[in-house]
Amino acid sequence: MDKTSTWIPLTTLVFVLLLISSASAITDASDGMMFEHFFGYILFMFHALFSVFFDLISRIAMNFLISEYFVYCLGFNVSALQDLYRTLSYPAQLTGWKSKGGDPCEEQWKGISCNGSSIIYIKLNGLDLGGYLGEQLNLMNLKQLDLSSNHIQGEIPSLLPPNATTIDLSCNDFNMSIPYSLNSMIRLRHLNFSHNALTGPIGNVFTSLHNLKQMDLSFNNFTGDLPSSFGNLRNLTGLYLQNNKFTCSVIFFANLPLVDLNIQDNHFSGVIPKNFSHVPNIKIEGNAFEVGTFEYLLQRFGAVIKLCSVVDW
Template sequence: MAKLCPIPCLITITFLVILAFPTSASTDKSDAQALRDLYRSLNSPPQLKEWKLNGGDPCEESWTGVLCFGSSVIHLKLHGLELTGTLGFDLSNLRSLKQLDLSSNHIHGDIPYFVLPNVTQLNLSGNNFSQSIPYSLVYMKHLRHLNLSHNTLSGPLGDVFNGLENLIEMDLSFNNFTGDLPTSFKTLTNLTRLFLQGNEFTGSVIFLANLPLSDLNIEDNHFSGLIPEKFQDIHNLWIGGNRFNNGSNYPPWNFPFDTLPNEQNITSPPSTNLSAIESYPSHKVRGHKKKGQGVAGIVLMVGGGTLIAACAALFISIRIHRSRREILKSLGSCEGSTRSSPISIVRGPYIAINI
């Protein structure tokens, strides 16, 4: 009689079947058509292996840069493939797409009006896109990472950021944007990293004052007026190359002036950096605070180690002293004249550090 598969075995087989099942389905028709249209718009490049203008199954045939779940395309990564052409107009058919990375290519033209309702990462950096950001961006409610840096985008930013509460990182650096920042910036309540350097922005930065930013680069623009006092809470801050008011009536900040970022102490990113979100150099505006914390940590470690060593030595010496006393007592009068050498208690070194 054949042995029955134990319960753990059944669970394992079921789990493997579930994992294998989604990849066995053919690609959704609208997804496949969207990729064929993109292939045509990109001038049918040979580096996109397995891609076809007609027919074909992107998920079954493992088209270059395409990742599927079940019959749906969820990732499209075509980074640094020397692609040319434009984006076409059918990207909106990729309804399940979560990540779109077309960075470091030579794609040109406008960024078309497309809506990817489930996208979380959108990276079009390092291309030749022109014009401005399409209003369709407001419909990408799940977007968390947006990188449009190192293009030739221009003109004022419209109010295209309303409703993007999930956005945590945005890079619009090294374009030709002009005008004031839109009021919709203040709705980006979860934005922690923002890079606007290398543009032609003007006006105030007040809409950035209440954002939970840890990294902010606005250098080399034409921003003016007062620097919001809350900028002092931003851990990594670059503000040089603007027209901020720093006259005699400038309101005081709560940390020393010599730690303010300026054109002399800013570490500029390399001009070839196409993904500031991923690899932007860290500049510690208030590094002296971290240094103090490091010294305090060393003091605590040394002090704690010294205390433990002293306690251990004291405990051992007491045990030795008691043991020798018992031995001497048991020897009685025959060794009554014998005295033990004094047992010294080991004391840890005393460390005094002025902080």
């Protein structure tokens, strides 16, 4: 039985007992004390009833709000998935998915994992999906999104799941650049946009990503200098930027706790930071780093050496 419903007979019982007590007080008391006793019992009765009814109403209201919240979240999640289903052109590979109605958690839509009514994982990698992702993929409770190894094209959505810890859109046909909303994904730990057709300079989209540990932007068409917000990635241990067209210096991640660093085949120049000698796994060849103080690093890693403008570090 619902806990809230048990309070109704209990309230009635309390009311009856209090009336009996009041009647007893009126019968047994002397004439001089009758009104005083009766008035006291009436006050006590209303105080008790008010407390019971207030608690009852509070419980009903809380249960209602919680149920409405879960209904809203489920409806929002279903709507977001149906938008994704539509922009991917209703692929037959997504068994169980519906364009209208349905419950992705109860009905076990392909690639969807839930916690209660909250969608927490979307894993649709390697399904030969085409189409687009649309403008928003704003699933509030989503922790992991894996759409890798498909043929999805167009821009990366301007709004990605804000609480996600893992985003993998690698090996697709995405173009344009990285959305600025990435900077608000403060729980993000693993980001993979590699093997796409992303272009242009990267803006300062890493300022708040202090929890990021692995980032792969390799095999794209990024150009220009690295943004200064690279220096804010204080927990980054793996960085892969190879096969792009990045230019100028790499000093912004010279002090990061990197274990794996690959910046091969770009247009980086200037001196090689001394701290790079402490990176266990590093690949820097195919750039235009300067011969000088850290020539031994270049020899160690087999970099292509070309003279260029000096970057003081």
